[in-house]
Amino acid sequence: MKRIWWAQIKAVIRLEMRKTFFAKRGLWIYVVAALPVMLFIAYAIATSSQQNRSADIARQGERPLTYQDLQAVHTGMTGEEVIAILGKPPITFHWKENRPPESEKGASIEILHEDYHYSDGQNDLYLGLADGKVQSINIRQGNNLGQDSIMFAGVFQFFFLRLAIFFGCLGIFMNLFRGEILDRSLHFYFLAPARREVVMAGKFLAGLLATCTIFVTSEVLQTIAFLWHFSPGARDLYLYHNHGLQHAVIYAGVTVLACVGYGAFFLVAGMLFRNPILPAAAILIWEGINPFLPTVLRQFSVIYYLKSLCPVDIPTPPGTPPVLALLISNSDPVAAPIAILGILVVALIALYVSSIQIRRMEINYTTE
Amino acid sequence: MNDRILFEDVSKFYGEILGVNRVNLSIPPGITSLVGPNGSGKTTLMNLMTGLVRPTRGRIHVLDYKIDDPENLFRILGYSTQFDAFPKGLNGFQFVYSYLRLAGRDSQSAEQMAWRAIERVNLVDAAKRNIAGYSKGMRQRIRLAQALSHDPKVLVLDEPLNGLDPLARSEMIALFRATAAEGCYVIISSHILHEVDVISDQVILLSNGYVVAEGKIHNVRSEIQEHPTQILIRCNRPRELAAKMLEYEHTIEVSIHKDERGLLLKTRDADRFYLALNEIALNGIDIESVAPADDDVLSVYEYLIGNEEVVR
Numbered sequence: 125m126k127r128i129w130w131a132q133i134k135a136v137i138r139l140e141m142r143k144t145f146f147a148k149r150g151l152w153i154y155v156v157a158a159l160p161v162m163l164f165i166a167y168a169i170a171t172s173s174q175q176n177r178s179a180d181i182a183r184q185g186e187r188p189l190t191y192q193d194l195q196a197v198h199t200g201m202t203g204e205e206v207i208a209i210l211g212k213p214p215i216t217f218h219w220k221e222n223r224p225p226e227s228e229k230g231a232s233i234e235i236l237h238e239d240y241h242y243s244d245g246q247n248d249l250y251l252g253l254a255d256g257k258v259q260s261i262n263i264r265q266g267n268n269l270g271q272d273s274i275m276f277a278g279v280f281q282f283f284f285l286r287l288a289i290f291f292g293c294l295g296i297f298m299n300l301f302r303g304e305i306l307d308r309s310l311h312f313y314f315l316a317p318a319r320r321e322v323v324m325a326g327k328f329l330a331g332l333l334a335t336c337t338i339f340v341t342s343e344v345l346q347t348i349a350f351l352w353h354f355s356p357g358a359r360d361l362y363l364y365h366n367h368g369l370q371h372a373v374i375y376a377g378v379t380v381l382a383c384v385g386y387g388a389f390f391l392v393a394g395m396l397f398r399n400p401i402l403p404a405a406a407i408l409i410w411e412g413i414n415p416f417l418p419t420v421l422r423q424f425s426v427i428y429y430l431k432s433l434c435p436v437d438i439p440t441p442p443g444t445p446p447v448l449a450l451l452i453s454n455s456d457p458v459a460a461p462i463a464i465l466g467i468l469v470v471a472l473i474a475l476y477v478s479s480i481q482i483r484r485m486e487i488n489y490t491t492e
Numbered sequence: 493m494n495d496r497i498l499f500e501d502v503s504k505f506y507g508e509i510l511g512v513n514r515v516n517l518s519i520p521p522g523i524t525s526l527v528g529p530n531g532s533g534k535t536t537l538m539n540l541m542t543g544l545v546r547p548t549r550g551r552i553h554v555l556d557y558k559i560d561d562p563e564n565l566f567r568i569l570g571y572s573t574q575f576d577a578f579p580k581g582l583n584g585f586q587f588v589y590s591y592l593r594l595a596g597r598d599s600q601s602a603e604q605m606a607w608r609a610i611e612r613v614n615l616v617d618a619a620k621r622n623i624a625g626y627s628k629g630m631r632q633r634i635r636l637a638q639a640l641s642h643d644p645k646v647l648v649l650d651e652p653l654n655g656l657d658p659l660a661r662s663e664m665i666a667l668f669r670a671t672a673a674e675g676c677y678v679i680i681s682s683h684i685l686h687e688v689d690v691i692s693d694q695v696i697l698l699s700n701g702y703v704v705a706e707g708k709i710h711n712v713r714s715e716i717q718e719h720p721t722q723i724l725i726r727c728n729r730p731r732e733l734a735a736k737m738l739e740y741e742h743t744i745e746v747s748i749h750k751d752e753r754g755l756l757l758k759t760r761d762a763d764r765f766y767l768a769l770n771e772i773a774l775n776g777i778d779i780e781s782v783a784p785a786d787d788d789v790l791s792v793y794e795y796l797i798g799n800e801e802v803v804r
Contacts, residue, residue, distance in 0.1 A: 128596040135593035142581055308577040314544060315573070316594040317566035317642075483560070487544040488506065489575065 129325075132318045136326025137333065144296055144334040149303075153292045157342040160284050164276075164349035171267050172353040175246070178266060182245035186211030189242060194249040194263055201258045206240065206251065213240035213251075267353060269362045273371070276350050277436035280375060284346075285430055289339050289382045290408065296335055297390035298400045300327040301482075308489045320482045328391055328475065335383040343379050347372045371435040378433045385426035385467045388474035395481040419456060426470060429463040494556050496520060497541065497646065497677060502550030504536055510701045511536035515550070517696065517706060519679065523672045525688040526681040527793060528698030534681040535574060537698070538648050541679070542571045554646055566595070569646040570639030574654075576631060578623045584634045585610065585619040591638050609641035610634075614663060628655035636664070646677040653687060665691050697793060709792060719795045720744050721762045722785035725769070726754040728778040736777075740768050756785060 144150065182189065189210060196209050207213070217239040222232050240251040246266030252259050265271075304310040313323045351359050351368075362368035386407075393403035411427045422428045440449045458466065497519035504511035512533040526534040539545040540552055543559035552558075557565045578587055588609055592602035610619045613633040618626065623634060632655045639647060649668075653661050668691055672678045682688050688695060689709070697705040727733050734746040734755050742761040749755055759765040766782075773779045786792075 131596050131598075132594055135590065135596075138593070139579060139590055143579070146581070307580070308575050309579050311544060311573055311575055312579055312591070313594070314562065315542065315566060315571050316591060317563055317596070318594055319563045322563075484546075486546060487539065487575075 129319070129322045132316075132322050133326040133329060136313070136323055137330040140300070140327055140330030141334065144330060147299075149299075150295055153295045153338060156288045156292055157338045160279050160288065161342055161345045161349055163279065164346050165352075168349055168353040175266065175353065178243040178248055179245050181214050181241060181243035181248070184214035185242060189244040191244055191247055194242060194244055194247060197249065197251060197258060197261060199258050199261060203238065203240075203253055203256050203258075206253075206258060210240075210242050210249075213242055215239075215241035217241075269354065269358060269366070269368075272350065273362075273368075273436055274438060276346070277434060278438050279346075280343075280378075281431065281434055281438065284339075284343070285378070285382055285434075286411065286427065288342070289335070289379065290386055290411070291404075292339060293331075293335055293383060293386035294390050294400065294404050297328075297331045297387045298394035298404075300331055300391060300394060301485075302394040302398070302400065305489065311487045314485075314487060320485070321479045324391075324475075324478055324482045328387065328478075331387050331391070332383055335387060336380050339379050339383060340376050343375050344372075347375070367435070374433065374435045378430055381433065381464065381467045382426065382430055384471050385430070388471035388478075389426065392474045392478045392481065395478055395485065422456070423466060424470065426467060429458065429466040429470075432457040432463040433460055494553055496553075497555065497679070498551075498553045499537075499540075500551045500553075502540060502547045502552055504540055504545060505548045511545075512540070512698075512701045512703075515703050517703065519677060519696075520694070521672070521675050521677050522693035523668055523678045523680060523691050525692040525695045526679065526698060527683070527688055527695050529683060531700075532698040533701040534698055535650055536701075537696075538571070538573075538650050538679065538681060542566075542569060542648055544571075544573075566644075567642070568644055569648065570642065570644035571648040572632075572635040572639040572650060572652055574650040576628075578631075580624075581622070583620050583622050584615055584626070584630075584637075587623060587634055588638050588641050592641055595642055597642075605641050605643075606637075609637040612640055612667060613637045614660070629657060629660055632656060633660070633664075640671075644676070646679070647671055648679045650681050651683075652680060653682065661687070695792075705792065719786075720758040720760045721765075722791075723757050723759065723762070723765065724749070724754060724781075724783050724785045725757060726780040726782075728753075728780075730755040733772060733777050736772050737768070740764070754780075 193210060197206055219237050221235045221237055223235060225232050235255055238253040238256075240249075240253065242249040242251075248264045248266075250260075250262040250264070252261075301310065304313075314320065316323075351362070354362070359368075363372075389407055390403075393407070394400065397403045411425050414422055414425045414427050417425075497517070499515045499517040502515040503513045515533075515537065526537060528534050536545065540547055541554060541559065543562055543565060546560070554565060554569060557568065559565060579590070582590065585606055588606040589602050592605050593599070595602075597605065607616070607619075610616055613636050615630060615633050615637060618630055623631065626634065632652065636649070636652060639649065647668075652668075653664060656664060665687070668678050668680065672693065680688070680691070692709065694706065694708050696703055725733065730748050730752060734748060734757075737743045737746055737755075737757055740759075742759050742764045743757060744760055745758040747756050757765070769779065769782065786795075
């Protein structure tokens with residue numbers, strides 16, 4: 125690449141970054157990027173509060189309990205038997221129920237209900253007793269990094285990747301050219317002694333820099349919020365011994381690749397279409413129906429490759445309808461190098477079409 | 493090596509709407525004015541010349557450059573458009589500076605060239621203000637600074653005097669003249685005919701997408717045969733001169749000037765008129781001056797195009 129082209133690309137990036145980061149019409153992109161962060165912060169606050177409550181209950185107990193102790197209780201045990209195993213419950217509720225008589229002449233039956241609430245400091249045990257015998261057992265497990273990482277994967281795949289990054293890229297990349305045509309300022313670039321392909325490359329890189337900054341920052345903040353309420357020991361164990369750090373880096377990489385793929389798509393769409401709704405809807409539907417397409421067609425989408433790169437598979441619960449199961453699972457994953465190459469090839473094809481389009485583009489604002 | 497701006501059988505249609513049709517032009521250095529009413533094709537011709545729109549048919553060369561090669565074309569060409577929009581958030585200096593950085597200039601030379609261009613259009617004091625707060629005339633001048641900033645050989649200016657106050661107009665006209673005097677090509681579109689008359693070396697008259705005349709205004713006028721030439725003669729005895737002139741067959745009409753110190757004469761043969769005037773002058777009438785009265789853009793424009801939206 126000629127040195128002057130790189131200088132021109134940097135000049136375009138400088139001009140575009142100002143517009144992309146501080147445009148009023150792009151504020152909603154920050155909101156979309158911040159939504160999953162806020163979700164994880166809310167979850168962390170709720171979980172921390174729950175943890176504190178569990179710890180309080182554990183402290184109020186007669187003796188320290190383990191998770192095995194909580195599991196030792198089973199239905200049909202008497203209250204005394206439960207107290208023998210777990211000690212006096214720190215929290216109890218009781219009330220009486222008057223059941224109507226079974227026959228017209230009979231007297232009503234009074235049943236005593238009791239609720240016992242125990243905790244080992246992490247997990248809570250809720251017991252329901254009727255007439256002194258255990259009738260219901262409910263163990264609420266405390267925060268579990270394994271389960272939470274699956275929740276994180278679900279939010280990442282189904283909200284962040286498919287909606288937040290998708291619409292964020294739509295907002296930024298479609299406006300790179302379409303926005304300036306509507307503002308009637310695109311001629312500024314076309315009057316410069318620069319190849320139009322160079323202008324396009326500069327604009328694409330500016331869009332990429334903006335989307336990557338916004339969404340990778342969001343992904344990092346999500347990870348921090350997601351790990352916030354765990355103890356330092358649990359965090360270290362997850363990050364350094366259970367691939368947590370590796371997963372976080374992979375998620376950031378997938379975010380960057382998503383910006384590359386969707387960015388290239390929306391760049392060309394912004395040149396070809398006046399109304400962004402139609403191509404956006406078409407691409408959203410195309411990406412949405414991807415699991416139902418034949419393999420040959422699946423390869424021409426971004427989500428096909430991105431799903432294969434995600435580090436945590438989302439399990440399909442038993443009884444899930446087949447259509448939903450197909451949507452959740454990744455039945456035909458491709459190897460990471462092929463997935464990365466695939467996204468780059470899809471992006472390059474889109475950029476090639478853009479370069480042809482920009483060479484043909486005329487400044488004729490009155491027809492827009 | 494081509495030293496002209498050439499249009500070879502160029503047509504441009506916007507769908508079914510005619511922009512310009514079958515244009516053949518060869519534009520030499522100097523100030524060339526495109527004259528015509530709104531919608532006559534002036535801006536289309538300029539946009540074609542700069543590659544902002546592509547011809548439906550025909551070829552255009554700007555000196556040795558093709559219009560689909562912006563990387564090289566705009567090294568020798570600067571275009572001040574009529575589009576009154578700018579990249580958002582820039583001040584005047586940043587607008588010109590960014591353009592020069594986009595042209596591949598390093599930071600230091602871009603800064604120097606930007607300030608020099610801003611000085612040439614007398615906008616230094618306002619250069620650090622946001623363009624959004626500029627008046628129409630200031631926006632016009634900053635666009636001009638951008639077009640001039642890289643010292644182009646060809647300067648294309650679409651209605652460059654619009655929105656300027658009289659002082660700024662005369663400054664800009666002086667600037668165009670100085671640029672043309674350096675051997676540059678200055679192409680100006682205007683519908684203000686007296687200004688065109690003052691500044692142009694040659695004119696291109698447009699009407700409804702067609703070029704109706706081109707060249708030096710005197711040459712264009714002399715080729716219009718169907719309209720008699722009007723001549724203003726200043727002399728000491730106008731009534732006597734008028735009587736003598738009416739004896740000639742080529743004289744169509746004579747009227748005495750209201751100050752009684754000259755007469756306006758219409759002749760269908762200017763060459764024979766000058767011969768006759770020489771004879772009369774030898775017989776004792778003191779002729780102070782003789783000047784064509786309709787050898788200007790306004791007259792030519794009216795003869796060729798009519799009275800459409802012309803601003804005198």
